[in-house]
Amino acid sequence: MSTSTDRGYGFEYTNIQEGMTILNGTVGPETQTWIQRTGNPKYNSLSVNEQQAMIRAARTIINFLTEYEPWLLNGGIEIAQVKAAGGSTDVSDVRFTGLGQSVGLSLKSNHDAVRHPRVSPTIDIAHQWLGVNTDQRYLGEVAEIFNNFTSFCEFNNVERFNQLSNEQKKNLLYSPITACFSDLLLRVFNGPAGPDAVAHFLRYLIGDRDFYKAKADFNRGELLIEAYDFSGTMGPRHRLRMPTRCLEVIVEPGPTGLYNYINITFDRGWEVKMRLHTARTAIENSLKWDVQFVGTPRDAWNTRIRF
Structure with missing residues (x-):
């Protein structure tokens, strides 16, 4: 049985990989190092069934993002593992950036904690x-x-x-x-x-950048996706009030x-x-x-x- 940490990092890795495939995206040196040292080893520690479920979930998430953030299909997208890139005030796990736009993705794998201070x-x-x-x-x-x-x-x-x-x-x-x-x-x-x-x-809990939160229930095969949009610029155009x-x-x-x-x-x-x-x-x-x-x-x- 894999640990929650292995599953969490494995899920982040899978979303980065699917983002690179579907969006033809690239990663910077910090994220590449994270993939080699953390993401790929944690993903490989998972069972085949866990890996396949994560691939299905990640593919669904990336396709969702392209529907609500169509600029992601315009090319030139860089994908970053946020902590590897030093995003201390960004609670996203993965961030997609290109053409002067950016969207974060907070990934939850069978849990819903936003911070662990x-x-x-x-x-x-x-x-x-x-x-x-x-x-x-x-x-x-x-x-x-x-x-x-x-x-x-x-x-x-x-x-x-x-x-x-x-x-x-x-x-x-x-x-x-x-x-x-x-x-x-x-x-x-x-x-x-x-x-x-x-x-x-x-703001301490949600960071200073807007993001989507995607919580995967792998037992039910279901994603709950929420938009934390405080500036009114994200795809659904549904601004949250503090x-x-x-x-x-x-x-x-x-x-x-x-x-x-x-x-x-x-x-x-x-x-x-x-x-x-x-x-x-x-x-x-x-x-x-x-x-x-x-x-x-x-x-x-x-x-x-x-x-």
């Missing part, structure tokens, strides 16, 4: 997420949580997260971190910088009873769910968020296509 005592999370300086209250609380956790692990010779019970993870990490982080969000969103922080938060205020921030239990979820509701139909989890097996002073949109405006453009 970290939380630790050294990360200025409010500056990163909200565009404001992190207050001393949050910094002090997070430092104390991780210091207590480190002391507990050292005293009990705990070296791996899987040595901890769910109750220990909940009490030592998940509950206190989600509590102080949700309090920080409420203080900022309800403060004088609230409207700007809301806009910054959404939220202006936060309505609610709630900490919620997960399926195993760990209080490691935060649900954030904004106006205009936007809703974000964040899941806190351990990023690695070994104990470290860092956890990771899986962040996904569970609510977008009702009039957001999307379509479902079989492959």
Whole structure:
């Protein structure tokens, strides 16, 4: 069974390859290096059935793009694996550029997370997420949580997260971190910088460039494609409106009873769910968020296509 990372990179590789074939596109040196070192090896680690399903899905996606972005058929298209090309503020995985136009493609393979940011005592999370300086209250609380956790692990010779019970993870990490982080969000969103922080938060999650998101359900053979178009220039010409205020921030239990979820509701139909989890097996002073949109405006453009 392949890992989710193998499938994710394999799916990106397949879309680049199909883009090169259908669009007669080219790739730059950074993407070529990524293909050789990461994309091709991850694709080759997949089963034949997984590879064939990804080819069908990628071919469907590229043909969809040519229907709504017909300029892609005019030639001279360069295809980039975004992270390989240094696209830090672009949440797309693959970007197609040519003739002064560009369109991004965010690919999801049986999952829907948009970002995987970290939380630790050294990360200025409010500056990163909200565009404001992190207050001393949050910094002090997070430092104390991780210091207590480190002391507990050292005293009990705990070296791996899987040595901890769910109750220990909940009490030592998940509950206190989600509590102080949700309090920080409420203080900022309800403060004088609230409207700007809301806009910054959404831009942090979706980047600063418009894109299509294509989520492939390989079990059902179906694609859900959504247009994240904030400038009104993408093919469907259906502009999304950014939220202006936060309505609610709630900490919620997960399926195993760990209080490691935060649900954030904004106006205009936007809703974000964040899941806190351990990023690695070994104990470290860092956890990771899986962040996904569970609510977008009702009039957001999307379509479902079989492959």
